[in-house]
Amino acid sequence: MKQVLIFAEQTAGELRPVALELLGAGRQLADKLGASLSCVVMGTAIAHLPAALIAAGADLVYLADNPALETYRTLPYRRVFIDLIASMEEPPHIILLGSTTTGRDLAPRIAAYLETGLTADCTELDIGPYEHTSAQDPSKVGLYKNCLYAIRPSFGESLKARILGPWKNPQMATVRPGVMVALPRDATRQGTVQEIPVNLSTEDLGLVVLETLRAVSESVELAKADVIVSGGYGLGSTEGFVLMHELASCFENSAVGSSRKAVDSGWIAHAHQVGQTGKTVRPKLYIACGISGAIQHRVGMDKSATIIAINRDAYAPIFKFAHFGIVGDLYQIIPEMIQQLKQGSVPSNFSKTGETNVLTHTL
Amino acid sequence: MNSFVLIKQVPDQSAKAGVNADGTIDRAKAKRMLNPFDCFALEAALQTKRLYGATVTAITMGPPPAIEILYEAIAHGVDQAVHLCDRRLAASDTLATAYALYNTVRYAGDFDLVFCGLQTTDGDTAQVGPQLAERLQVPQVTYCESFEIQGEKLIARRVTESGTQVVQCPLPAVVTVANSAHRLAYRTLRGVQRVHQLQRDEVERNQVIQTVSLDDIQADPARCGLKGSPTIVAATEKVGEIGGKCVLFQGKPIEAMVSDLLADISLVELVQR
Known part of the structure; x- marks a missing residue:
């Protein structure tokens, strides 16, 4: 048979x-x-x-x-x-x-x-x-x-x-x-x-395993996070991830992800990588910053419930499958977003500081 | 000690040139580059030169322009190179590629370590390294992040989903290098000068960079290229848009766009998509 x-x-x-x-x-x-x-x-x-x-x-x-x-x-x-x-x-x-x-x-x-x-x-x-x-x-x-x-x-x-x-x-x-x-x-x-x-x-x-060390908890957080703020090559440098962490900290149960190019550039550890050669995630909210949206990244995150893309290039492929997008400089947009989130104009289930919102029930 | 490093020239995906309307790549028009993953393998091979005095040979398989990445490898300090260049290799899948590279490695002589990048950016399979190790009948260490050589053994740190692992592996072996390993150092002045010299002097170039055909390496053409490939790409399709049309904010003041966005997401059912 x-x-x-x-x-x-x-x-x-x-x-x-x-x-x-x-x-x-x-x-x-x-x-x-x-x-x-x-x-x-x-x-x-x-x-x-x-x-x-x-x-x-x-x-x-x-x-x-x-x-x-x-x-x-x-x-x-x-x-x-x-x-x-x-x-x-x-x-x-x-x-x-x-x-x-x-x-x-x-x-x-x-x-x-x-x-x-x-x-x-x-x-x-x-x-x-x-x-x-x-x-x-x-x-x-x-x-x-x-x-x-x-x-x-x-x-x-x-x-x-x-x-x-x-x-x-x-x-x-x-x-x-x-x-x-x-x-x-x-x-x-x-x-x-x-x-x-x-x-x-x-x-x-012939090959002998001498030692096995467990991974840091970071990788686990990515799989379980409700909100993932991900940075790509568009961040331009490792400092961009400071901003990613700051935006992520506006949400409950959040984590920072990245595209492969940002990992290859040495800006962030591989444990954060989402996509074909990284992790597959499906958070409630995925915020892609400076990520073009190549298929290799997309397969790792396109099951996310809501995808927000921030990119300078209005023709970036990410806008073809994101639910929301802002075209512009992420270094201007994200600080503004952080400020508005901290003022509490967002769904309470997503924000630590938010007060009330229609969304509460749909979550 | 002899270290080989297998490298590949790939289309530069960040460049717009050479991307057809249907999303496929026109390799003749696309900009070319050294596979980014191979930079880590190159650095690992050069470490064996710096630390253990190894002779480093770069090996590539590809059309004539692939010599560009061999020059790049020499500029970084590689001693010599072999370029397998043969039209009959066209349309090779990973099995056929590993067979051709196996014969090239054998042609290049005895080795202690063969370094490969984790995968290529154009194929993304990560299969050729282990397939080559199988043909060579040697052990392999994949996802290697760092290593040292102690006597006749390789002590290597591997990264896996669940953490890191330290293994001791007898030589010779095939190592695929993770992209969390050491970054490729700058080109050396001596290496760059050597490349200039090789580009001028054909006799010397042919000594340092051997260009070989399937006949030279005694590979069976029936096991290479389209004929030797058990798999084919039967169809490609565009990935459709998902989640409906993107609600795009642009050309307005930042503050307004952000508040519009945040107001808008509050109306979307987030879970039921």
Whole structure:
């Protein structure tokens, strides 16, 4: 039977949210294909995880429980993964991993080993037909049913690309965390658990993890914040973020974000980065200051309930998807905004100092 | 000690030139630049030169103008370079790219470390580094922020979503460098002078920058370019506008625009969008 295989990432015996999101997405693909949905989970002392994975949609859980797999390391996980695929009668139709640092580390190794296609950081997945007609490579011409449509933001300012590789299975993709929707937990679901062998060579164990340090709380704040004030390249310097913090402090439960260009310029730490290579956020209010709104940033924040953009360039792409915009110099606009917010002319649920407002009830 | 650094020339996305009406990029018209992520990889490779006396070789794959970034790398202190330039590489996806680069690395000789940028700004996949490591059959350290070499081992600090991790990795290895790592230092005077010299002296240039074809590196053309790529971009579509039309304030006094905006948001249902 056709299989859709998911890599279920866990740390310290706890499933990452993306594992459940992938099962949600994988379930839809498997049902469309008439395939079974399986997942592989690796670690140590994780015998409790298969039940949770089955309740989240898996038909079959491959379990690799071994002390050498306690902390993620490329080569041991790679070995178990490729041994699993080699043990199958036919390769899975589709393999999905999360685009976490772990998924982005592991997926390309497996795809290169299997010499198959891999699409990074997908935001949508589907199954459908594809007819290849280009005569540039005659070996590829033909009609293919049941292709994985791997859809991702693409180079350029506002493009999505549909990437296909139906010529060889597995068709692989990594999927952005926070985009797919997990199924409601169903403890009555039935599934099978199969323990898989762990045979690691000396080379597989060459890399040793010496130390793990937990992240500062900042990154957590960004995901949970109701209001995010984000600064981009238009700030011009690191001092601009002082202003971002000042504006953010006008709101309850707020945080400061940034675009990648501001991070690349060294103005703010990577933990603040929103977008394709940073975090996906969906706050109640997102204020984008000096951010052009390239697709790479947009995918990380366009689910925000309200987006306000402040930009000098009236033709900046951000104004195409922001709800509100002010065209002008952010160094004039934001101090004015801070002043007016402090005077209390804003929704009380957003402002520490606001008094009353219609909005209160809609929140 | 030998360090390789893989770099790529990418279109400059901040420039308006070369952007077609449908949002795609006309690479022939677009301004070109060194992939910003590769600056961190270049700096890491140059650190091995400064601290451990490594010989640094920059490797790129791209059309003839890509020599510009090799000059830039030499201006920063890279010792030598290999430019893989072959029409048959056109339309390579990450698997085909990693195969071609694998053969280029083998052609360039023995290495202790291969540094790559985390990803490119035109592909944004972060896949080629690990795919290259797989072909080379060596361990990898991705998202590396800082490192040192102790004996035959690399001690590296990685950044992940949940924090940082310190790993000890045997050499040789592939390292992809995070954009929170050291920033690229200025060009060196000596490096800049050397580039001027190379631009004048063709014989010396050919010694320092080797331009090679798929035949030179003994790569199988069937595994490169369009033929060697298991994936294709089947379609692109414009991302539609969301949230309706933007309510735009412009051309009025700042104070009025801000108060209009703040008055207006108070009327919007913020959660139910």
